[in-house]
Amino acid sequence: xxxxxxxxxxxxxxxxxxxxxxxxxxxxxxxxxxxxxxxxxxxxxxxxxxxxxxxxxxxxxxxxxxxxxxxxxxxxxxxxxxxxxxxxxxxxxxxxxxxxxxxxxxxxxxxxxxxxxxxxxxxxxxxxxxxxxxxxxxxxxxxxxxxxxxxxxxxxxxxxxxxxxxxxxxxxxxxxxxxxxxxxxxxxxxxxxxxxxxxxxxx
Numbered sequence: 001x002x003x004x005x006x007x008x009x010x011x012x013x014x015x016x017x018x019x020x021x022x023x024x025x026x027x028x029x030x031x032x033x034x035x036x037x038x039x040x041x042x043x044x045x046x047x048x049x050x051x052x053x054x055x056x057x058x059x060x061x062x063x064x065x066x067x068x069x070x071x072x073x074x075x076x077x078x079x080x081x082x083x084x085x086x087x088x089x090x091x092x093x094x095x096x097x098x099x100x101x102x103x104x105x106x107x108x109x110x111x112x113x114x115x116x117x118x119x120x121x122x123x124x125x126x127x128x129x130x131x132x133x134x135x136x137x138x139x140x141x142x143x144x145x146x147x148x149x150x151x152x153x154x155x156x157x158x159x160x161x162x163x164x165x166x167x168x169x170x171x172x173x174x175x176x177x178x179x180x181x182x183x184x185x186x187x188x189x190x191x192x193x194x195x196x197x198x199x200x201x202x203x
Contacts, residue, residue: 028053029183036111037138039182042166051089051170053184058085062199067105067160067192069178069200071098074170076160076178078191086191088184091168093176099149099158100202105194106150111136117157120175138164144182145189149198160198161185 029042029052044052051074062068064081071092077085092098114134116127134140143162148155159177162185168174169181178200180188 025052025054028187029181032183032186035144035186037136037144039144042181042183047166047181048089048170053086053088053187055080055084056087057083058087059083063197065193065196067188067196067198069160069198071100071172071201072203074172076180076188078188086187088180088188089169091163091165091170091174091179092172093174093178094172098172098176098202099156099178099200101200103149103151103156103158103198103200105147105160105192105196105198106153106155107148108189108192108194109136109146109148110189111144112140112142112146112161114140114142117175140164143179143185145185147189147192147198160188 026044029044029047031041032039058077058079060068060079062079064079066079068077068079068085069090069092070077074090074092076088076090078088079085113136115132116130120127121131136142141164142159143164146159146161149158149160150156161177161179162182163169163179166181168179
């Protein structure tokens with residue numbers, strides 16, 4: 001059926017709004033050449049819409065600056081206040097291997113090194129081979145950034161971190177940590193302060 005000029009003009013603002021939205025989302029995942037290990041552009045159509053970073057309405061009695069991880073939904077929120085938050089898609093721990101409750105960001109690191117925990121080394125031989133640690137870089141499982149979660153001055157051994165396995169976002173397959181796309185973890189890292197409260201909600 002032919003589209004009238006009036007119908008085309010009426011629908012044009014919606015079309016342009018959709019294009020602008022897609023463009024803005026793509027900008028969130030543009031190339032980042034200034035990084036120590038430059039990040040490539042991630043085509044927006046490779047990321048499910050519900051896992052893309054975006055500002056959303058958010059209700060809950062959390063102070064601005066709090067990070068809330070909704071484990072069953074595979075989402076994390078950085079609370080802005082005023083009923084708004086930045087939402088991120090995340091990957092979470094396998095059953096029985098996840099943090100629950102309150103913690104805080106004890107420290108942060110860019111392109112962090114990684115050493116498997118003693119428990120991981122006991123479970124699998126491949127982790128024992130990395131007992132001396134793995135330097136930061138594109139092949140490091142902590143990705144571009146890490147925020148280390150503490151309780152009462154003690155490292156919980158759980159982290160909010162990037163990943164070199166973006167296909168794992170939206171799934172429960174990690175050894176307990178909360179993983180994010182590298183572009184997203186850099187965004188969160190730049191927002192969150194050391195000492196910020198982190199709330200991990202389980203089912």
